[in-house]
Structure formats: C-alpha cells, structure tokens
Amino acid sequence: xxxxxxxxxxxxxxxxxxxxxxxxxxxxxxxxxxxxxxxxxxxxxxxxxxxxxxxxxxxxxxxxxxxxxxxxxxxxxxxxxxxxxxxxxxxxxxxxxxxxxxxxxxxxxxxxxxxxxxxxxxxxxxxxxxxxxxxxxxxxxxxxxxxxxxxxxxxxxxxxxxxxxxxxxxxxxxxxxxxxxxxxxxxxxxxxxxxxxxxxxxxxxxxxxxxxxxxxxxxxxxxxxxxxxxxxxxxxxxxxxxxxxxxxxxxxxxxxxxxxxxxxxxxxxxxxxxxx
Amino acid sequence: xxxxxxxxxxxxxxxxxxxxxxxxxxxxxxxxxxxxxxxxxxxxxxxxxxxxxxxxxxxxxxxxxxxxxxxxxxxxxxxxxxxxxxxxxxxxxxxxxxxxxxxxxxxxxxxxxxxxxxxxxxxxxxxxxxxxxxxxxxxxxxxxxxxxxxxxxxxxxxxxxxxxxxxxxxxxxxxxxxxxxxxxxxxxxxxxxxxxxxxxxxxxxxxxxxxxxxxxxxxxxxxxxxxxxxxxxxxxxxxxxxxxxxxxxxxxxxxxxxxxxxxxxxxxxxxxxxxxxxxxxxxxxxxx
Numbered sequence: 001x002x003x004x005x006x007x008x009x010x011x012x013x014x015x016x017x018x019x020x021x022x023x024x025x026x027x028x029x030x031x032x033x034x035x036x037x038x039x040x041x042x043x044x045x046x047x048x049x050x051x052x053x054x055x056x057x058x059x060x061x062x063x064x065x066x067x068x069x070x071x072x073x074x075x076x077x078x079x080x081x082x083x084x085x086x087x088x089x090x091x092x093x094x095x096x097x098x099x100x101x102x103x104x105x106x107x108x109x110x111x112x113x114x115x116x117x118x119x120x121x122x123x124x125x126x127x128x129x130x131x132x133x134x135x136x137x138x139x140x141x142x143x144x145x146x147x148x149x150x151x152x153x154x155x156x157x158x159x160x161x162x163x164x165x166x167x168x169x170x171x172x173x174x175x176x177x178x179x180x181x182x183x184x185x186x187x188x189x190x191x192x193x194x195x196x197x198x199x200x201x202x203x204x205x206x207x208x209x210x211x212x213x214x215x216x217x218x219x220x221x222x223x224x225x226x227x228x229x230x231x232x233x234x235x236x237x238x239x240x241x242x243x244x245x246x247x248x249x250x251x252x253x254x255x256x257x258x259x260x261x262x263x264x265x266x267x268x269x270x271x272x273x274x275x276x
Numbered sequence: 277x278x279x280x281x282x283x284x285x286x287x288x289x290x291x292x293x294x295x296x297x298x299x300x301x302x303x304x305x306x307x308x309x310x311x312x313x314x315x316x317x318x319x320x321x322x323x324x325x326x327x328x329x330x331x332x333x334x335x336x337x338x339x340x341x342x343x344x345x346x347x348x349x350x351x352x353x354x355x356x357x358x359x360x361x362x363x364x365x366x367x368x369x370x371x372x373x374x375x376x377x378x379x380x381x382x383x384x385x386x387x388x389x390x391x392x393x394x395x396x397x398x399x400x401x402x403x404x405x406x407x408x409x410x411x412x413x414x415x416x417x418x419x420x421x422x423x424x425x426x427x428x429x430x431x432x433x434x435x436x437x438x439x440x441x442x443x444x445x446x447x448x449x450x451x452x453x454x455x456x457x458x459x460x461x462x463x464x465x466x467x468x469x470x471x472x473x474x475x476x477x478x479x480x481x482x483x484x485x486x487x488x489x490x491x492x493x494x495x496x497x498x499x500x501x502x503x504x505x506x507x508x509x510x511x512x513x514x515x516x517x518x519x520x521x522x523x524x525x526x527x528x529x530x531x532x533x534x535x536x537x538x539x540x541x542x543x544x545x546x547x548x549x550x551x552x553x554x555x556x557x558x559x560x561x562x563x564x
Contacts, residue, residue, distance in 0.1 A: 013421060039453075040453035040455060040456065041423060041424035041425050041451075041452060041453050041456055042423045042424060042425075088451065142318065142319050142320060143319035143320075144319075166451060169450055169451045170367070170447075170450060170451075171319070171480070172318045172319050172480045172520070172521070173480055173482070173520070173521060173522035174318060174520035174521070174522075175318075175319060199451070199452070199453050199454065199457075201454070238453070238454075238455035238456075239453070239454065239455070240454035240455070243525045243548070244529075246548060247525075247529065247548055247551060247552060247555075250548060250549060250551075250552035251552050251555060251556060253552075254552060254553070254556040255556075256555075256556055256559055265525070265528055265529050265532060266532070268529070269529065269532040269533055269536060269538075272533065272538060272555060272559065273536050273538060275559055276536075276538050276558070276559065
C-alpha cells in the first residue's frame with residue numbers, strides 16, 4: 001500500500017517568492033489498484049509522482065511505501081526497488097545497445113546473479129510482448145516498442161508498484177494502444193499496481209480510481225464514472241471529458257435522453273442502439 | 277511561399293548499404309502558398325526526415341525541392357536566406373530555450389540572420405503579440421519561470437520572430453493538457469491566417485489533422501502511400517488502420533453504428549457537433 005500523508009512541496013522561485021506545487025495531498029493506493037492521475041500542465045502531477053520513489057524527498061508530510069518512509073535517506077534503495085518509474089520520452093531511457101543489454105543494466109546495478117539474469121530478462125520481455133526482440137537495438141524499434149521495452153526493463157527489477165508519467169504522450173496511435181494494453185494486462189493478470197499520469201482522458205476510463213489535481217490540490221477522486229460526472233468542476237479546471245462523453249452531452253442538449261452516462265464509444269453506441 | 281518536391285531521396289547510412297529501409301524515397305509534393313497540409317504516418321515513417329529537408333537541414337541525395345525562389349538539391353550552398361523563410365517548430369521546442377531572458381531567446385535567431393535595432397525589436401514584439409505574450413511584462417523575465425504551456429508559446433514565438441513564410445509544426449501540442457492544446461491550435465490557426473503562412477502540420481492526432489489541414493500526405497516506410505483532400509483521405513478507413521494509424525473519432529463512431537445496423541451512410545469525418553446532429557436525426561427517424 002502507498003500512503004501519501006499531508007504532503008507539501010514548494011520550490012523557491014527567487015529569494016522572496018516560493019511556489020507551492022503540492023498542498024496537503026493525501027492519497028491511499030492499495031496493492032493491485034489501477035490509479036490514474038489527471039490535471040492540467042503544472043497541476044502538480046509529476047511532482048507528486050517523483051515523490052513515490054524518492055526522486056523528490058518530502059519537504060513536509062510523508063510518503064509511505066509499504067510502511068517504509070521515503071523521507072529517510074537509508075530507505076532510498078529499498079523504495080526504488082519497490083517503485084519502478086517510466087517516463088515520457090522512450091529515447092531518454094535507453095542505456096543499452098539492445099533491449100537485452102538495457103534490461104541487464106538495471107539488474108547488474110542491483111547485483112542480480114548473472115546465472116539467473118537471462119531467465120529474468122526473458123520473463124520481463126515476454127510480459128510486455130518484446131520477447132522476440134531482445135537483440136534489437138533501440139533505433140530499430142517503433143515508439144510503442146521502445147516504451148514497452150522501458151516498461152520491461154522496470155519489470156525485470158520486479159517492482160511492487162509501477163509509476164508511469166505520461167508514457168504515451170510521444171507515441172503514435174498504435175504505440176499508445178499497445179502501451180495501454182500492456183498496462184491493463186499487467187494489472188489484470190499479475191495484479192500489478194499501476195499509477196498512470198496522463199493527459200489523455202480516453203486512457204483513464206479503464207482505471208479503478210481517478211485522481212484529479214489542480215494547483216497542487218486533489219480536487220476530485222473516485223471511479224472514472226464518479227469523476228467524469230462532475231462536469232462543472234472539470235470544466236472549471238479546464239479538463240475535458242472523454243470524447244464519447246462530450247458527444248453524449250451534445251446529444252443530450254438535442255433532447256436525447258440516455259439511461260446511463262458513458263465514457264467510451266462502445267458504451268455510447270450501445271446506448272444509442274437501445275434508443276434506436 | 278509555395279513548396280514543390282520532385283523525387284526527393286535521402287537514404288540514411290545503415291549497416292546494409294542496399295537497404296532502402298531508413299530514409300525518404302522519391303517524394304514528390306506540390307503545396308500551394310497559404311495552404312495547411314497534414315503529414316501523418318507512424319513513428320519512423322520518415323515524416324521528420326522529410327520536414328528537415330524543407331529548410332535544408334538535410335540536402336536531398338537525389339531529386340530537388342523548390343521552396344519559393346530557392347532550389348535545393350544535393351549541391352546547394354548559402355542557405356541562410358532560405359532558413360529565414362522556413363520556421364521549424366520541433367517536438368518539445370521549449371527544450372531549446374536557453375537565454376536568460378525571453379527577449380534574448382527570441383533575439384537569438386533573427387540576430388543570427390542579420391537583424392538588428394528597430395527591425396529586430398519589432399520582429400520580437402510582433403512574434404510575442406501573435407503568441408499572446410505580453411511584450412512589456414514578459415520580455416525581461418526568464419523563460420524558465422514560465423509554465424509548460426507558456427514556455428511552449430515562447431519557443432514558438434522565437435521561430436515566428438524570424439518572420440518565416442513557411443511554418444513546420446512537428447507535434448506542436450505533445451504533452452499539453454486538452455485546454456492548452458486547443459488554445460494553442462486555435463492560436464496557430466489565427467497566426468497562420470494573419471501572416472498568410474504555408475503550414476506543414478505533423479501529428480499523430482487524426483482529429484487535429486482533420487481540424488487544421490486541407491490536404492493530407494500519408495507516409496509509410498519513407499514513401500507517400502496516400503494523399504488527397506483531408507475528407508477524401510479520412511474516408512480510407514481501412515487503409516489508415518492497416519498503416520497503424522488512427523482515424524478521427526467521428527469515423528470510429530460511425531463505423532460502430534454501421535456495424536450495429538443503425539447507420540448506413542458513408543464514413544465521413546466530421547466535427548463532433550455535426551456528428552451529434554447526424555445521430556440525433558437518426559434517432560428521430562429523419563435519416564433516409
């Protein structure tokens with residue numbers, strides 16, 4: 001379980017002003033949950049994420065990973081083993097000449113026994129559907145494949161939690177779909193805890209919980225349906241609904257009455273079909 | 277400025293010399309002054325390589341480009357004047373901000389191109405105003421203090437400060453939240469009209485391509501595999517899917533409705549408002 005307790009963060013702009021990027025944030029994430037964090041640029045999402053594996057140490061408040069304090073220096077390696085991070089740009093995350101080398105890099109760093117290494121690498125690569133590409137250099141991979149490999153390299157370390165900061169924002173539509181499918185699969189089959197930060201509203205509809213941030217505060221929290229039901233609040237903080245929900249709103253304005261609010265095009269078509 | 281490409285060919289040096297896997301191969305295009313064209317294709321399809329030919333960052337190994345009065349082929353030299361005319365906004369352009377003040381950042385490009393004094397000042401002021409950045413209030417501030425969206429605007433302003441006639445936008449909204457994204461695209465449309473620019477818009481977002489562009493080129497493996505008026509290209513539902521590209525949301529919804537036997541018409545892309553009107557008509561039984 002991840003517990004974020006009264007977490008504050010501010011950075012000093014100059015000698016006289018500091019800017020608060022997190023304001024008394026409290027979150028609990030249970031093992032096996034798929035949690036999405038949304039909010040506009042500068043809302044504090046990434047700052048929050050960087051606290052989860054100690055890339056930023058809490059200034060005030062606490063982050064507990066399975067009851068281990070992120071604020072205490074000597075815990076940092078234990079925390080980083082537990083919480084794997086994947087970032088936006090797949091090209092910045094490759095250190096090896098091939099996928100295999102890249103996956104080995106992290107394992108060597110933690111002194112993983114070399115006789116078991118290949119097995120672990122194959123296991124992780126298969127999880128992200130890259131088992132047949134182990135000898136490939138990164139420049140011969142598509143964006144989606146690179147990002148899946150980055151996820152694989154993190155999985156090889158067998159983390160308990162996977163944090164992804166806008167992992168699809170530089171990918172083409174197919175790459176985006178691949179990455180989201182891998183995440184859903186990991187969550188469903190392996191009960192991997194996923195914390196996904198994204199700007200794509202269509203990506204969050206499958207999560208167990210959505211957390212909405214604005215100016216360092218959590219302003220909404222709940223299931224995707226609960227969160228996207230708060231249309232006025234979302235509009236106030238300039239967040240959009242998923243496209244299917246926008247279309248449903250436009251149809252409602254034309255006097256069409258629906259039984260349920262929808263978030264995906266499949267559900268919307270189902271609703272339309274029932275009215276037809 | 278109009279842009280013409282005639283059999284432009286550029287092959288990257290890879291291990292296998294005969295391989296035509298990486299690069300762009302025999303690309304021909306004709307883009308009229310003042311149009312916005314979309315360039316789509318999956319990662320690695322050659323879009324960026326193609327765009328980097330427009331201001332001669334790459335010179336074609338075969339074939340040529342005619343950009344306004346400039347002819348670019350493998351022997352071209354003295355391309356400074358061309359580079360003034362073709363502004364390139366790459367992905368995450370804010371990564372390229374480096375000066376201490378916004379003014380200096382915007383001045384860097386035009387100064388290098390020989391602008392100074394009042395001319396320089398008005399180019400910078402004009403660019404900032406077009407990007408809705410307050411010149412007086414912001415010129416002496418550090419670009420690093422700005423929010424992500426504002427930084428992006430400054431970076432684009434620094435391209436506009438060179439007064440280009442052609443603007444290449446490579447995923448200009450990547451990483452922006454939906455509101456900032458729509459604001460930026462609306463702003464770019466109005467700048468395009470005001471400055472009468474020819475725009476090349478590279479994007480993975482098919483709805484944005486449908487919204488902004490008039491004509492679309494679809495790339496795959498360094499080749500143009502489909503081109504045409506935006507409405508025509510997005511009717512090629514299956515082709516686009518086979519190329520691992522998405523289709524606009526409206527087309528996806530219409531396709532679902534068609535599969536359910538609710539809709540029988542063509543799979544045309546359209547804005548959400550028109551799609552809502554169409555579906556409302558179907559439900560009211562007015563569709564025939």
